[in-house]
Amino acid sequence: MKPLAVLIIHGVEIQDESFHLTPKRLLQKFFAQHFKGQPNAPDPERAIVVEPVHWAPVLEGAERRLFEEHFVDKKGGFFEELRGLIKRINGGSELWLGPLMALLTRRKDSRLGRLHYPGARWLMMHFVGDAIAYQPGIGQSEVYDKIHACVTEALARLRQRAGDDAPLCVIAHSLGTIIASNYFYDLQVARAEMQKQGQSATRPLESHVDPMKRSPLERGETLAHLYTMGSPLALWSLRYPNQKELDSPVCVPAEELLLHHSGVEGEWVNYYDEDDLIAYPLQPLGDEYRKRVRDVNVRLSGLLFGWTPMVHPFYWANDKVMEPIAKALARTWTQVNGASGGRKRGQTGT
Template structure:
C-alpha cells in the first residue's frame, strides 16, 4: 500500500519542535475514522507519513540578540515564561491564553529596564519580525532561501519515508501559508526548465542532486492554508488590479504519477481572526483555484476574539474534512489494494 506524504509548515512561532504534534494526532484520529469497521483498514501512522517544517530556529538567534540589546532580564524568567505559555497554546488549549495575555499586556517590569510593554514587543517582534526577515531584499535572499531550504529538507525526509512519488498534502498556518505558496510556486516555475530546477536544488540543499517527483512538487495534491495573511502580500504588487498567478493545486503533473487522483486548495479563515483573509477576492485565478471556507473556531473564552488565530489545526471542524480528503486520495492511489471506494449515502 502506498502512503501519502503530509507536510506541516508553522507560521509565526517560537523554537518548539513539538508544534506539529496536535495536528498530527487529530489527522491520524480522523483518518482512522474514515475506515471504521472496514476490512483491511490502514494504520494511519503508516498511511499518512507526516513531517514538520520547523523553520523558527533560523531566526531565533537574531531575535534573541535584538531583545538582549533592549532588555536586560536581570533575574531571568520573563521571556522564558512567555515561551512556556506559547508551547502550551501550541497544544491546542485556550485556557493558557489568559496567563499569556496577562504577560503580553503587562506595562512595566522592573527586571527588564525602562521600555514599556516588553511582552507585547516580544509578540510584535515575532509577528512583524518574521515577516520582515522572510522577504527577500534587492539582490539578497538569505533568510528566504534558508527557510525554503528547511522545506526542501523536510520533503527529502518525506521522500525517504513515503517514497519518491507519494502524493503530497501541505498544511500551512499563518506565515507558513505564504512560505508554502512561494515555495511550490517557485518549483512550478522552475519545472519549465531543467536548468532552473537544478539551480534551485543546488541553492537550497547546497549539493547537486536529482530530485524525486515528490521533491519537485509534481505530486502536490492538497494545500490547506489556515489563518492565512497571503492576501496582504498582494500589496507588494500595487499596480496590479488582480493577482493572476497562484500556485497550481493539484500540480499539473499529479495525474502522470497517480492517474485518477484529485486534489484541492482550501483556505480556512475565521471572521474574528484579523490576520486571516479569504483568497478568492484576489482575482479570477484565485477564484478558480482556491475554495475559501469560513469556520468558527471553538473556544468559550476567546473564540470570539482575534486570539483564535493559533487554533486552526487544533480544531476538529478543520482537521476532520482534511482527513476525509486524505482518505479519499489514499483510496484513489491504492485502488487495487482491496480497499473499496467509500460511497456517500444520503438521508
C-alpha cells in the same frame, strides 16, 4: 500500500519542535474514523507520513540578540514563561490565553528594564519581524533561502519515509502559508522555464532542489493538496500593484500530478475565521484564485476567546479544520491504493 506525504509548516512561531503533534494526532484520528468498520483498514500511522518544517531557528538567534540589546532579564524567566505559554497554546489549550494576555499587557516587569510592554513587543517582533526578515530584498535573499532550505530538507525526509512519488499534502498556518506558496510557486516557475528552454522537467532544479535529490515529490510534482489556515496572503498582495503579476497563484494540484497518480483529485482549501485579524479569504485576489482556491469560513471553538482575534493560533487543534483535511487524505489514499486497499469495493467511508 503507498503512503501519503504530509508537510506541516508553522507560522510566526518560537522554538517549539512539537508544534506539529496536535494536528498529526487529529489527522490520524479522523483518517481512522473514515475507514472505521471496514476490513483491512489502513493503519493511519503508516498511511499518513507527517513531517514538520520547523523554520523558527533561522530567525531565533537574531531575534534573541535584538531583545538582549533592549531588555536585560536580570532574574531570568520572563521570556521563558512566554515561550512556555505559547507551547501550551500550540497544543490547543485555550485556558493559557488568559495568563498569556496578562504577560502581553503588562506595562513593566521587575525582571526587565528600559522599554515598556516587553511582552507585547516580543509578540510584535514575532508577527512583524518574522515577516520582514523573510521577505527578500533586492539582491538579498539569505533568510528567504535559509527558510526554504528548511522546506527542502523536510521534503527530503518525506521522500525517505514515504517514497519518491508519494502524493503530497501541504498544511500551512499564518506566515507558513506564504512560505508554502512561495516555495512551490518557485519550483513551478523554474520548471516552466526549463521546459521553455527545451530542458527535461525531470532534471533537478538548480537553486531550488539539491542536484542529488531528484524525486518527483521533492520537485513538487506530486503536490495534490494545499491547506492554508489563518493566511495573510491577501496582505502580501500589496507587494504586487501589477494585478497580472498577482493573479498567478501556485497551481494546486500540480500539473504533473496526473503523470504520477492519474486518479488523484487534489484541492486548495483556505480556512479563515472572521474574528482572525490576520486571516483573509483568497478568492477576492483575482480570477485565478477564484478558480483554484475554495475559501472556508470556520468558527474556531473556544468559550473564552473564540469570538476575539486571539483565535489565530487554534486552527491546528480545531476539529472543523482538521477533520475535513483528514477525510480528504482518506479519499486520496483510496484513489492511490484502490478501494480494496482499505475496504471492499462498493463500500464508502463515512
